[in-house]
Amino acid sequence: MSIDGEIDRRRTFAIVSHPDAGKTTLTEKFLLFGGAINVAGAVKSNKIKKTAASDFMEIERQRGISVATSVMGFEYRGKQVNILDTPGHQDFAEDTYRTLTAVDSVIIVIDAAKGVEPQTKKLMSVCRMRNTPVIVFINKLDRPAKDPFDLLDEIEEQLEIRVRPLSWPIGSGPQFKGVYDLYGEKLNLFSGQSKQKVEEAIEFRDLNNPDLEQYIGEDFSATLREEVELIQGVYSKFDPHQYMQGHLAPVFFGSALNNFGVRELLECFLDISPAPQSTEAQERHILPGEDEFKGFVFKIHANMDPNHRDRIAFVKVCSGVFRRNTNYLHVRAGKKMKFSSPTSFMASRKSVVEEAYPGDIVGLHDTGNFKIGDTLTEGENIHFKGLPSFSPEMFRYVENADPMRYKQLDKGLDQLMEEGVAQLFKGKNNGRKIIGTVGQLQLDVIQFRLKHEYGASCRYENLPMYKACWIESEDREQLEDFRKRKEQAMAVDRHGREVFLAESPHSLKMAQEKYPNIKFHFSSEF
Ligand code: G4P
Helix, strand or coil, X not given: XXXXXXXXXXXXXXXXXXXXXXXXXXXXXXXXXXXXXXXXXCCHHHXXXXXXXXXXXXXXXXXXHHCCCCEEEEEECCEEEEEECCCCCHHHHHHHHXXXXXXXXXXXXXXXXXXXXXXXXXXXXXXXXXXXXXXXXXXXXXXXXXXXXHHHHHHHHHHCCEEEECEEEECCHHHCCEEEECCXXXXXXXXXXXXXXXXXCEECCCCCXXXXXXXXXXXXXXXXXXXXXXXXXXXXXXCHHHHHCCCEEEEEECECCCCECHHHHHHHHHHHCCCCCCEEECCCEECCCCCCCEEEEEEEEECCCHHHCCEEEEEEEEECCEECCCCEEECCCCEEECCCCCEEEECCEEEECCEXXXXXXXXXXXXXXXXXXXXXXXXXXXXXXXXXXXXXXXXXXXXXXXXXXXXXXXXXXXXXXXXXXXXXXXXXXXXXXXXXXXXXXXXXHHHHHHHHHHXXXXXXXXXXXXXEXXXXXXXXXXXXXXXXXXXXXXXXXXXXXXXXXXCCHHHHHXXXXXXXCCEEECXXXX
């Protein structure tokens, strides 16, 4: 097959959700359709379970297992589908954001009873930054749910994206009868019994056909007709172009656990979702069809298990063909490297790849050469646009606890930050190092890894801050005044960008009011 054919048939995406909305369950059902696994529960067992923070070793053990499922590939309807897995644990949210830079589209799962949750919003804001096309799957309709119209309004309002339902639920909870597939014009009836069996949907082009009553009874028929009419009136016809530009999210309803409404989602996804798209580099746009290979590292996985202390750098192929045992330029390091055993990930099977195409992910064994954002090319000096950092939620001063080994501590911290374990800032007035994380788990992981991998010890000192804001202004006077007055709260990130550490929502608000010409950003990319 030609390279263009290979590109055309690839779909690289991620399924994301607020924890517990059903991401893992939906992923598993997709894999079942793709024949990549044949038992329900196969993915589930790899999921990072909800564990107390002190149990991070257990989480790491599970993370080790989940390397194999970092990318789950399968073929379906002639398409090569690559699902990029994202960590289930909230404390590793940064990993998820980075993974989103390597996908061409996203499916967001929302719990029908809970609606939009905090993590859903954050994930959507990351998608919005790159205009990533998004499909929404509203899950758990077999449980009592919010009104579907209210859910749509909530999504539009809170996720700031226009929506267009492509399937519609008939009842919910104990009354759940099924969904009407507006996209395929089919009726899909729910029978609560067969949890894994997928019933054939019934072709149903005209809802005024009196046969509808036979299937779902008079009341539900009347409601469905009314609601579908309302939908046709309120929402304009689905426009795939708007979806591709990230301006419109098609919405599906179903129950992942019952494998219900999932096939419609997958079928439609394959019809409308984008093949590998161009990638933005500092120098220029990189088109997938270019002859020369280019790729970037979006994730590094280090195994904490002392018996397998290997690191894997995950490279997204952006253009051309990646080939085994071929010399490539590591642009940042300015040196040529070749890889004898690059791996691909087909479901839970790892295997050595000879070639990989745009949209594919290859895993490269790494002995510390890579950091997140690094570029590999056939010689061209290309730098992919940085991956965004988001304001951490937790801040700690980090202190050396072993005066004899401060060099090791510096080296360890540097490397861990390059892997993206957490963010490091430096106080402007006192030069002290500040670690910023999403949760306690990352702090534990850092301490543990410093000790076991670098022989260094660190101590944390509480720094009760609310957010780190990257600041920007054209008004030099205001900026200078702000810097002077907030000297104690100013820091720089690892790239030397200036951040303001706001103590509380109130202090941030005060600063925003007092300095209207300064912009305060919660992410490093704006
Ligand atoms: P996550 O990856 O987004 O965190 O969610 P996950 O798929 O693990 O699902 C979270 C919980 O919700 C699981 O229950 C799962 O079985 C359940 N669930 C997922 N989809 C549906 C659905 O369509 N209907 C209903 N009723 N439940 C659903 P759990 O009790 O936490 O785990 P488990 O013991 O069932 O594995």
